Amino acid sequence: MAGPVYTYCPRCATALEMQMMSDRARPTCPACGFIQFHDPKVAVIGLVTCGEHVLLTKRAVNPEIGKWSLPGGFMDAGEMPTAALQRELMEEIGLPVVVNELIEVLPMLVADAAAPDGQVNRGIVLAYAATPRSGTREQLQAHDDVQDVRWFTAETIPPELAFESTQKLIALWREQ
Numbered sequence: 558m559a560g561p562v563y564t565y566c567p568r569c570a571t572a573l574e575m576q577m578m579s580d581r582a583r584p585t586c587p588a589c590g591f592i593q594f595h596d597p598k599v600a601v602i603g604l605v606t607c608g609e610h611v612l613l614t615k616r617a618v619n620p621e622i623g624k625w626s627l628p629g630g631f632m633d634a635g636e637m638p639t640a641a642l643q644r645e646l647m648e649e650i651g652l653p654v655v656v657n658e659l660i661e662v663l664p665m666l667v668a669d670a671a672a673p674d675g676q677v678n679r680g681i682v683l684a685y686a687a688t689p690r691s692g693t694r695e696q697l698q699a700h701d702d703v704q705d706v707r708w709f710t711a712e713t714i715p716p717e718l719a720f721e722s723t724q725k726l727i728a729l730w731r732e733q
């Protein structure tokens with residue numbers, strides 16, 4: 558489940574009641590009919606490559622603080638995924654990129670000690686291939702949620718990577 562469950566109706570402040578709809582119980586307002594739907598979070602990440610190198614960012618925030626991951630972030634409402642990825646890469650690492658093909662659609666698995674298998678799926682992750690715009694590959698600056706950003710070769714990638722999405726995509730990249 559993504560996000561908080563409301564106790565009171567955000568429209569009329571009546572206490573919400575759980576009502577079965579199709580196969581799910583949803584918080585529903587008995588006064589005005591408001592129903593709380595849980596929309597998935599959507600994130601975009603980039604497998605940014607340049608020749609023999611792949612770009613990784615060291616996380617400055619939790620979850621997985623201090624570990625290396627592919628760069629990216631959450632989409633804003635009204636944004637398209639490729640524009641969201643270009644915006645995130647400019648904000649986090651100052652790198653203008655060309656976004657290429659969609660590589661994978663992955664679950665957004667986040668560690669949660671309360672979950673039966675130790676993690677919950679908070680949404681979906683769209684993973685795109687990308688390349689730096691011509692002449693910009695050394696323009697790397699760490700901002701926002703990032704404390705460091707570097708190019709790695711298959712031999713120099715850190716052993717402990719954040720998130721299954723990053724681990725899976727780096728494994729795919731190494732096979733090529």
Ligand SMILES: [Zn+2]
Binds near residue numbers: 569571591
């Ligand atoms: Zn209401």
